[in-house]
Every structure is written in structure tokens, then in C-alpha cells.
Amino acid sequence: MTKALIVATNVPKFNNVNRATGLWLREATHFHKVIQDNEIDIDYVSPTGGYIPLDPLCLSGDSMDNIDWDFYLDNHFRNHYLATSLSPKEVTAEDYQVIYFAGGHGAMWDFPENKNLAKIAQQIIANNGIVSANCVGTTALLAMRTKDGKRFTAGKKLTSFSNDEEALNGLTSEVKFLPEDELKKAGANFIKGDPFKPNVVIDGNLITGQNPNSATAVGEAVIKDLLK
Template sequence: MANILVVVTNVSKYPDLERATGLWLGEAVHFVDEMDKKGYKIDYVSPKGGYTSIDPHSLEKDQMTGLDWKYYQNNDFLNKLGTTLAADEINPEDYDVIYFTGGHGVMWDFPDNEKLQKVAMKIYENGGIVSAVCHGAVGLINIKNDAGEYLISNKKVTGFANSEEIAVGLDKVVPYLTEDKLVKRGANYVKGDDWASFTVVDGHIVTGQNPASGGEVAKEVINILNSKL
């Protein structure tokens, strides 16, 4: 029975813009649903712990599927998002998978959280899986081993594409571009068509490009877990 750690943001507003952000709901829902169907235990963590906002743009009609609405009305799920564990409460020995969700807020509180980086690295060193979707890939950019080598250096990964950031008109608002940061860390960045589900597997690192990719990331993670049995 696998134990899954889902990472969400504590950032609810763009620092320099009158616009809300937070967790992109579907990026949690479609991953979590696949894990839940397998009966895996799921915990939720954020850098500071406590409440994570849901990005209101992720609740717009053209973003919501029937599955998203089901989870949005699930009080148990919503209560877990409201009472996340803090990064410093996590023992990485307890988990087989860490999954970094997206939403633009993560760009401000994922990359510099050393505790999350250490948790992810330990899970990976223990033979576990490090995974992310969309902007959540920025949670991987500063993960290093004890020798100071970046986890994603020379690894094939994906994440929110520059072309997608430009398309939503936020390329001049965000502090950096996800794709650019992944490339800067020495990753072999690849992408599919904008907005289409696209997932990359390199060993025990699984990454998805955009909001449409969360379910596929989950299925690839499950394939790896099954291969270890």
C-alpha cells in the first residue's frame, strides 16, 4: 500500500497584481482520484501548513469537468486542503511518492523551501517517485543531493511551457518562466502541444506539462509503483 504526499501552495494572491491565485484545482483532483481508486493513503502538505486557496480561475466553466465538480463538493477533500501539514512536519520515510501540484502561487513558495526539497530528495533516494504537474515543476528546480548536484540535471522533464504562459498573458507578471528554469538547471526539457495532456517519465521522475496532464502523471506513477511490487 503506497503512501502519497501531495504538495500545494500557501500563496493566494500575486504579489504585484490584483489577482487571486492558489491551487489549480484540477491538478490535484485528477491525480488524487487515480490514487484514491487504488486505495493509496494521501496526505497534503504545504510550505507553511494550514490553508491552501483554490485559484478561482480554475473553477471557471471551461476548466471544470464532472470529476472536478465532484471533488469541489466533497467536504472531506476540501477540509484536507484547509488543514494541510507543514513541510517541517513531514518524515520522508513515510512516503513512496511526492507530487507537486501547480497554480501560479507555487512559483513564489515552492522553489526556496529547503524542507520540501530535502523531503523530495530523500523519497527519491529511498527508491520513491518525485512527480509534478504544470507550474508544480518549479518544486523540482532546487532539489539537490548531498554532492550538490541538481536532481533534474540531465533528466528528461516537462512543465508549463513558455508558449502557454504567453498565451495566458502572464509571462511578464510571473518572476520567471517555468520552462526556462528547468532548462537552466540542466534538464532536458520537452513539451507536447499547448494545453494537451503530455507527460514525461525519466526513471523515478514523472512530470506533466499543463493542467490537462495530472491524471496521466498519476497513471505513470502507478505504473512505476506496480513495477516495484
């Protein structure tokens, strides 16, 4: 039975300014819907397990569409997936064929150096599974290593939230780092599209999306890979 593991942040606040953060809801819901519509079971995991906070900005205005509202108003989604996510020690990597790192600025603080999550992803890809990520979630790849100890990102074609998008957000000076810069420093072949437009980059069993509006396309690329 094919299963997918969605990874989300536990961080509710920037560590340097009084600004709330967390998971950007669309990055989970739009990917979740594609996977669910293809009758694939889903679990959620977070760095510490338990409650997954939502960035309050993702719940306002044009940030929410019908898919987001359907999930947000679903008691099982909120009370099971978001409130009681698994911890890494509760995850058996061999049970999953797909891992997906969802974004939200909170991920900057608990994804890039998380060896426990990296180990799960490394085991999944070693078993010919798929490692996927979106937006800031791509920074989780910074902790991954190859079998010979080299950076997983070295030479990989990928994308994430771009410097241009962070500048348009007005958060360049407040975020922990710029994902585009850090991934390039780690040897990645960074490929970006227009700000806030869907952009997916595929390199073998690695599938990455640029921004929240890319989450559906990442899910579709994952399904296409699974079916080939």
C-alpha cells in the same frame, strides 16, 4: 502500506499585480482520484501548512469537469485536505513512496527555493520512491540537490508549463518567471508537447506533466511505476 504526499501552494496572490492565484484544482483532484482509485492513502502538505487557496479561475467555465466538482463539493476534501494541510515539519519522508507537486501559479512563489520540501522529495527518491510534479509544480525541483550537491534537474528529462502556454494565457509579463526558462537554466532537458494537451515525461523515478490536463496521466504513470 503505500502512501502518497500531494504538495500544494499557500500563495493566494501574485506579488507584483493585484491578481488572485493559488492551487489549480484540477492538478490536485485528477491526480488524487487516480491514486485514491488504486487504494493508496494520501496526505496533503504545503509550505507553511494549513489553508491551501484555490485560483478562482480554476473554478469557472470549462476548467471544471465532473471529477473536479465531485471533489470540490466533498466536505472532507475541502475541510481536511485543503483547509488543514500538513506542514513540512509534520511530515516523515520515510512514510511515503510518492510525492507529487501540484501546480497553480502560486507555486512560483513558494516552491522553487523551498529547502524543506526539497529535502522530503530527496529522501523519498533516495528510498527508491517516486518524485512527480505537474505544470508549475515542477519548479519545486529547482530546490532539490543530489547527494554530491549538484542540481537534481541537471540532465533530467522533464516538462512543465511551457513558455507557449504562458503566452497564450497572456501572463508572460506578470508571472515571477517562466518555468521552462528556469528549468532549462538549471540544466534540465525540457520536453514540451502541444499547448494544453496532456504530456508526461518519465526519467527513471521522476515523472512530470506539462499542464493541468496532464494530471491524470501523471497519476497513471505513477501507478504504473509502483506496479512494475
